Amino acid sequence: MCGIIGGVGERNMVPVLLEGLxxxxxxxxxxxxxxVLGSGGMIRRRREGKVSALEEEVEAEGVRGHTGIAHTRWATHGSPSAENAHPHVAGERVAVVHNGIIENHGELRAELEAEGYVLHSQTDTETIPCLIHRELARGSDLFGALRGVARRLQGAYALAVVDAEDPGRIVGARKGSPLLLGVGVGEHFLASDAAALVPVTQELVDLADGDFVELTRDGFTVTDMDGHPQHREVRTSHIRVDQVERGQYRHFMQKEIFEQPAAVAETLEGRIERPDWGLDDIADGLAETWSGVEEVLILACGTSYHAAQVARYWMEAHAGLPTAVEVASEFRYRDPVVRPGTAIIAISQSGETADTLAAVRELRAHGHGPVLAICNVRESSLDREADTTLYTEAGPEIGVASTKAFTTQLTVLALLTAAASKSSQGAAWQDPGVWREELRALPRRLHGALELDESMRRVAAGLLGREHALFLGRGPFYPIAMEGALKLKEISYIHAESYPAGELKHGPLALVDEDMPVFVLAPNNQLLDKVLSNLEEVRTRGGDVVVLTEPGQGPPTGEGLEVVELPDPGALLAPVLYTIPLQLLAYHTAVLKGTDVDQPRNLAKSVTVE
Incomplete structure (x- = not known):
């Protein structure tokens, strides 16, 4: 969950590295x-805090170099500090940046210290430059040293390494953490994410697990651990610079909330146009992959898990398929019973979520499948593991709190449900024409939901000074309540819980008083009367209530009650629409509280370590 960038060429790489960071x-x-490496040898600078602090120091000193590596950290081993920051060095010669976890670092540290190496940080990473330094001292070249050291490393890593005595070269390796190569003219780059390379190149090489790469100004070589050459295609990235910039918006999260109509339209593009559209229109080869499916198992973490929970209601109600949803980090350590005919759906925005990948690989090892991936990143690890991938086409999402990734995941899951419903035509069969019309209307309806921006800002003002909040929903709106609570706690640091509204009397009602605001999702469906009854249970205990509902369906407003009407949410896809005001609520609450909206404390975007 750290970020890596490196570059080698004729130009001064420092601005490239800082922009990439x-x-x-x-x-x-x-x-x-x-x-960075230049005529004066190696220059290393590290700072606790944001990249801007490092940038100020480096620019003030006029640091320059034609070869360099850089890193932005999310701490795993050792507290956030300059001492624990990357790059780590050995012998004033070798520098390493690392994303991942080295599980046997304690054993390696003891071995190195016994040989006289002095390690200055609390990190697992510092063992790596020391091991490479030892290999160089034994006569190996840098690329060979890295491959030899990698045999000793247990865990996950993406690595970039430089040697002050070989200043025109960077070597790297990938195992379990993302790393890709950027191809330029007279210069080459490594990075954790294509977004870091957009300003310098669109030509990318996706490195596979187990790849080792050597970069010079003039070219690159990819091998396996034994040094055997590996061929990797160069592809052209379609990420635009404006997609990874805030533009007119104050925060990336705000930008990405308002990008959702366009993002969902991109998700739908070309997938529902043919009159006889079906599984193969959603993803190439999906009809064959889906053949014989009798039940569904969905694996996911975090926000993706909430999307999966909504899909369970859809799949069972409309496609007639028994559907189980599992938190991947729990599932991978169980002894699950997976029956023949079970389709495994793995959901991950990045395609690199460690627990989801591990769960899929465990299922593969036991002969289960087929595996469908739902993710936003082509050539990601999950994409490669799957039999078929359903791409969300959300574009880059920079804000740590997921917004458009969630709604595009829901859109893909709705597409899959509709096509599976058409395929099965069982008792729960739903005319795909109804799905088509709702899907076509979804971008327009999302625009309408975004018009609640000012209303939700006013609601957010009422949360100032509050320490807790409760979110209630029923049916497929319960996972949306879960997502609303998650968003609020992620970026505003208000403790928030979600419950099925019918469970209110089974515990959470004890928490309700004048200090506990309660958000109730009350769509106009067969459960509306029951939800409104739950609402009255809250009001009689003095709780302040905000009801999200549809025009004319909520109770009259009064003291302690605010009704926010969501225009035209439709029926089948209403859960997607109810997500929008909850995202806006979290965003405006965080802004009013002055928290770091895009980079909330203790969290990172892509959870690539267990």
Whole structure:
């Protein structure tokens, strides 16, 4: 969950490294550092805090170099500090940046210290430059040293390494953490994410797990651990610079909330146009992959888990398929029973979520499948593991709190449900024409939901000074309540819980008083009367209530009650629309409280370590 960038060429790489770090800061922002090689040898600078602090120091000193590596950190081993920040060095010669976790670092540290190496940080990473330094001292070249050291490393890593005595070269390796290569003219780059490379190149090489790469100004070589050459295609990225910049918006999260109509339209593009549209219109080869499916198992973490929970209601109600949803970090340590005919759906925005990947690989090892991936990143690890991938086409999402990734995941899951419903035509079969019309209307309806921006800002003002909040929903709106609570706690640091509204009397009602605001999702469906009854249970205990509902469906406003009407949410896809005001609520609450909206404390965007 750290960010890496490196570059080698004729130009001064320092501005490239700093710009790349600023674009990677969503991956980690408790410290940052760089090491560059030039005529004066190695220069290393590290700072606790944001990339801007490092940038000020480096620019004030006029640091320059034609080869360099840089890193923005999300702490795993050792507290956030300059001492624990990357790059880590050995012998004033070798510098390393690392994303991942080295599980046997204690054993390696003891071995190195016994040989006289002095390690200055609390990190697992510092063992790596020391091991490489030892290999160089034994006569290995840098690329061979890295491959030899990697045999000793247990865990996950993306690495970039430089040697002050070989200043025109960077070597790197990937195992379990993302790393890709940027191809330029007379210069080459490494990075954790394509977003970091957009300003310098659109030509990318996706490195596979187990790849080792050597970069010079004039070219690159990819091998396996044994040094055997590996061929990797160069592809052209379609990420635009404006997609990874805030533009007119105050925060990336705000930008990404308002991008959702366009993002969902991109998700739908070309997938529902043919009169006889079906599974293969959603993803190439999906009809064959889906053949014989009798039940569904969905694996996910965090926000993706909430999307999966909504899909369970859809799949069972409309496609007639028994559907189980599992938190991947729990599932991977169980002894699950997975029956033949079960389709496994794995959801991850980045395609690199460690627990989801591990759960999929465990299922694969036991012969289960097929595996469908739902993710936003082509050539990600999950994409490669899956039989078929359903791309969300959300574009880059920089804000740590997921917004458009969630609604595009829901859109893909709705597409899959509709096509599966058409395929099965069982008792729960739903005319796909109804799905088509709702899906076509979804971007327009999202625009309408965004018109609640000012209303939700006013509601957010009522949360100032509050320490807790409760979110209630029923049916597929309960996972939306879960997502609303998660968003609020992620970026405003208000403790928030969600409950099925019918469970109110089974415990959470004890918490309700004048200090506990309660948000109630009350769509116009068969459960509306029951939800409104739950609402009255809250009001009679003195709780302040905000009701999200549809025009004319909520109770009359009064003391302690505010009704926010969501225009035209539709029926089948209403859960997607009810997400929008909850995102706006979290955003405006965080802004009013003055928290760091895009980079909330202790969190990072892509959870690539367990």
């Amino acid at each position: 600023s674009r990677l800061e969503y991956r980690g922002y408790d410290s940052a550092g760089l090491a």
